[in-house]
Amino acid sequence: MAIIADPKTGKTYKKEIPAERMGSLVGRKIGDEIDGVFFDLVGYKLVVTGGSSIDGFPMRSDLQTQGKKQILVSYKKGYRGKNGIRKRITVRGSIIGSDISQINLKIVQYGPTPLEEKKDDQQA
Template identity: 50%
Template sequence: MPKFKVVVSDKDGKSYQLEVETSALIGKKIGDIIDGSIIGLEGYKLKITGGSDKCGFPMRPDIPGTGVKRVLLSKGPGYRPKEKGIRKRKSVRGNTISEDIVQVNTKIVEYGEKPITELIGQG
């Protein structure tokens, strides 16, 4: 079963990192809303906002599939130009989660009854 580091961002600017071993995330895309009980957050709904693979290539929402592609970028994710108008060819990953993805970024869309710090064992 694949391991993922799931980063959960809160609306107040805090983020929490959870290590999860599940295959329920495979096949999900950027923008999909998942149930928080998959990663141990009962009652929460999470929206997938991005991620990166084992080589560090970021996921992009505009590239379909799970593979790595070299695309010409003018802005992020995956490239931040120093000057206006600069473009560069960079390797990025598609928008679908596969076994090669290591980190999955999410944000909370719907809150549960218990606070998130109580569910993950912090504070």
Template identity: 45%
Template sequence: MEFRVVISDPKTGRAYQKVVEGANANRLIGKQIGDVISGTIVDLPPDYELKITGGTDRDGFPMRPDLPGTARRRLLLSGGVGFRPKEKGLRKRKGVRGRVISKDILQINTVVVKHGKVPLEEIFKQKEE
């Protein structure tokens, strides 16, 4: 099992991708949107902390923070994650996924809440070489 973790850095405005598999991927299962995780899960130094902000499953359905559980459901949405109405009052039934990470999730979006001593730019530059 593997997850693609997107790490957004609010200081620089850049995003970095990291594939997480094996034991570290298992540590992510059961976490929810809003949980803070250690940077060691995605091979960052231990002084980094990441907050889970969302994700998508293998079919592209987004995780919605107000939907409990891991199941995929079709909800009547008037806005927010999964639907952007084109006009006021528009509602539409869309498929979305719950806020808990399961084995069906493919991509996990995170944002750095606690930066480490080494900038992310240098960490990912070293790994590319």
């Protein structure tokens, strides 16, 4: 599943990705630009901003790996506890693998037709 964010309107759209197309996303990283034709959006350019795995672990942009890791985080990034306290959490790396269930995308370049006119999109 792909969640596509539209920065102009502030809306998000949910789009299902077939399994055969999902395989071609394996190996992409957070921050990579993807052509919109992959999601049936001709003329659009999208950038990967994150995602989550089948188990529900979020992707983290500063881990350059494909699997899960347990990292120690402080208050500033990834943990909202008291200041000075650190916690060990499990996160995924920034590389898309076969066990990613949701990919978050942001529109960078718009195509000729507005995203709202697409009939098969669902607003999330």
